[in-house]
Amino acid sequence: MPFQSLNIIEPILRSIKQEGYEIPTPIQKEAIPIVLRGTDLLGCAQTGTGKTAAFAIPILQLLHATKTYDRKRKIRSLIITPTRELAIQINESFLAYGRFTGLTTTVIYGGVNQNPQTSTLQKGVDILVATPGRLLDLMNQGFISLRDIQIFVLDEADCMLDMGFIHDVKRIIAALPAKRQSLFFSATMPAEIIKLSNTILHQPSKVEITPSATPVDIIKQFVYFVDNGNKTSLLIDILKDRDIKTALVFTRTKHGADKVVKMLEKSKISAEAIHGNKSQNARQRALANFKEQTTRVLVATDIAARGIDIDDMEFVINFEISNIPETYVHRIGRTGRAGAKGTAYSFCDADEKAYLRDIEKLIGKKIPVVDDHPFPLIDHHPVKAPKQQRNNSNRSQRNPTTSTSDVNSNKKKWFVKTSAGTR
Ligand code: AMP
Numbered sequence: 262m263p264f265q266s267l268n269i270i271e272p273i274l275r276s277i278k279q280e281g282y283e284i285p286t287p288i289q290k291e292a293i294p295i296v297l298r299g300t301d302l303l304g305c306a307q308t309g310t311g312k313t314a315a316f317a318i319p320i321l322q323l324l325h326a327t328k329t330y331d332r333k334r335k336i337r338s339l340i341i342t343p344t345r346e347l348a349i350q351i352n353e354s355f356l357a358y359g360r361f362t363g364l365t366t367t368v369i370y371g372g373v374n375q376n377p378q379t380s381t382l383q384k385g386v387d388i389l390v391a392t393p394g395r396l397l398d399l400m401n402q403g404f405i406s407l408r409d410i411q412i413f414v415l416d417e418a419d420c421m422l423d424m425g426f427i428h429d430v431k432r433i434i435a436a437l438p439a440k441r442q443s444l445f446f447s448a449t450m451p452a453e454i455i456k457l458s459n460t461i462l463h464q465p466s467k468v469e470i471t472p473s474a475t476p477v478d479i480i481k482q483f484v485y486f487v488d489n490g491n492k493t494s495l496l497i498d499i500l501k502d503r504d505i506k507t508a509l510v511f512t513r514t515k516h517g518a519d520k521v522v523k524m525l526e527k528s529k530i531s532a533e534a535i536h537g538n539k540s541q542n543a544r545q546r547a548l549a550n551f552k553e554q555t556t557r558v559l560v561a562t563d564i565a566a567r568g569i570d571i572d573d574m575e576f577v578i579n580f581e582i583s584n585i586p587e588t589y590v591h592r593i594g595r596t597g598r599a600g601a602k603g604t605a606y607s608f609c610d611a612d613e614k615a616y617l618r619d620i621e622k623l624i625g626k627k628i629p630v631v632d633d634h635p636f637p638l639i640d641h642h643p644v645k646a647p648k649q650q651r652n653n654s655n656r657s658q659r660n661p662t663t664s665t666s667d668v669n670s671n672k673k674k675w676f677v678k679t680s681a682g683t684r
Contacts, residue, residue: 267293270322272361277318280357286311291468292444293319296412299442301465303458307448308347308417308570309594310470313354316340316444320412321359323442324387327411334365334385335409341391341433342416343424345370345541346548346569351416352390364388371395372541379404393421393429400436407436415461418447418454424564427457434461477624480577480593480603484617484628486638489610492580493524495636499578499606500530500558507551508576510560511592513583518560521580525558532558535565563588569595579607582616586623606631611641 264277264285285293288310295302296319306312320338329335342348352368359366366388369378375395382389382404389396389405399405413434415421421430445458445465458465487495500508512518515536525532533547533556544565550556552571561569563583577596583589589607597603607628609617621627 262290268297269293269318270325272325273318273321273358276358276360277314279360282314286315288312288468288470289315289318291470292316295466295468296320296442296444297322299323301442301462302444303462303465303467304444304446304470305448305450306446306468306470312416312446312470313351314358316414316416316446317351317354317358320388320414321355321362321364323412324364325362328363331385334387336386336389336405336407337409338388338412338414339391339396339407339410339433339437340389340414340416341393341396341421341430343392343420343426344564345372345392346544346565347417348390348392349545350570355388355390359388366390369395369399370541371398375399393426393433397429397432400433407433408438410437410441412442412444413437413461414444414446416446418445418457419449419451422453422457430457431460477590477593477626480597480605482593482605482607482628483631484607484609485631485634485636487608487610487634487636488638488640489612491636492608492610493521495608495634496521496578496580497525497528497530498635500525505576506557507554507574508558508578509551509566509571509574509595510558510578510580511566511583512560512562513581515562517581518562521560522558525560530558531556532560534560536562537564539565563592566592566595571595575602575604577603577605579605582607582609582613582620584616584619586616586619589620590624609638611638 262284264274264282267285267290269277288304288306292302292304292315296316304312304315324337340351342351348368348370352366355366364387365385367378367381367386368390369382370392371394375398378395379399382399396405400407415430421427443461443463445462447454485495496510499505510521512521515538518534518536522532522534533550535544535547539547547556547559548569551559560580574596577593579589579592583592593603593605596605607617617628
């Protein structure tokens with residue numbers, strides 16, 4: 262089914278074509294007509310499914326139909342999302358799909374000087390993409406009013422909760438007009454997310470996207486047993502393979518990320534880190550360098566890497582294995598996107614064997630072991646008690662079946678569940 266059959270207006274069809282999209286992804290096929298009807302939407306889908314276009318395209322179309330000729334544009338659609346990287350990506354999508362509509366869009370997030378953001382806002386915009394903290398901050402300073410919002414999007418709701426944004430989100434919702442259209446997206450739907458969605462949505466239609474092929478099926482995965490002290494040497498050894506053009510390396514801590522970067526640089530391997538202690542500009546720069554392949558290795562913590570969409574990135578290396586098994590699936594899902602090839606290597610020391618077992622239980626298969634490498638594990642006896650650390654994790658909050666999906670190719674098969682609601 263082509264995009265034309267979704268009754269999308271010509272200026273948007275033109276930009277979609279420029280983006281190279283030929284057919285709508287399942288969430289787009291389901292969600293676009295719902296949103297165009299003016300109905301609220303509850304979407305269970307995650308990044309990688311094409312969900313940004315699923316809300317951006319109909320929002321642009323609805324706002325285009327009610328274009329105002331006021332001297333100063335008022336914010337008529339607000340999208341909130343948990344991380345700065347996601348906010349930037351969503352804004353880029355609105356800019357791309359809306360380039361022939363005459364509508365304006367901007368993005369605000371914390372960690373950078375607010376002045377360029379406020380001066381853009383003062384000129385007036387139709388669409389605002391924001392992270393919760395900076396939005397509230399600028400609302401409190403009187404730079405933003407949500408009085409004219411017609412369409413509100415809450416993106417990555419489960420991640421918002423995980424990151425402790427629930428109170429901010431509630432304050433934002435309280436400032437929205439009662440009469441509005443609301444779209445709510447979450448990768449997982451635990452009870453507290455359903456409860457939150459009930460406070461926002463009015464008789465929503467539901468769309469649930471469960472890709473049949475998960476990253477776990479598509480991505481080649483290997484584990485290296487290695488002592489902690491030899492992990493850097495192993496990484497450097499693996500990176501001798503010039504076929505590895507770029508690699509995204511995960512560490513558990515910010516400090517660990519910086520340490521890996523230093524060691525790689527000593528070995529003349531270009532590397533940069535992204536994590537919460539870096540300024541937003543430094544993070545964006547590192548990401549841009551990595552995308553352009555001027556930096557070969559990007560070392561990231563989990564929060565910083567959430568939702569990052571990098572085309573043609575083939576290698577993910579888990580320098581440290583997460584104690585939360587679902588995190589493994591999120592991490593490896595950064596590769597193998599849009600049907601591309603993907604390979605994930607995990608470095609497992611004695612302490613991490615228990616985490617590896619949890620991961621294998623979650624994904625339902627054994628990860629093949631690479632035995633033939635120069636730094637085989639010598640110390641087989643864990644120093645710490647992994648059990649206790651594992652009990653401290655919040656993995657019980659997550660739903661493993663829905664968090665294993667992060668696939669964005671039209672080539673794959675999808676299962677879509679919808680149930681219509683009326684307004
Ligand atoms: P998202 O889930 O919104 O993060 O989108 C994931 C990726 O899929 C992005 O790189 C989009 O550019 C791409 N994409 C979105 N819709 C389509 C489509 N209909 N056809 C091909 N690629 C798409």
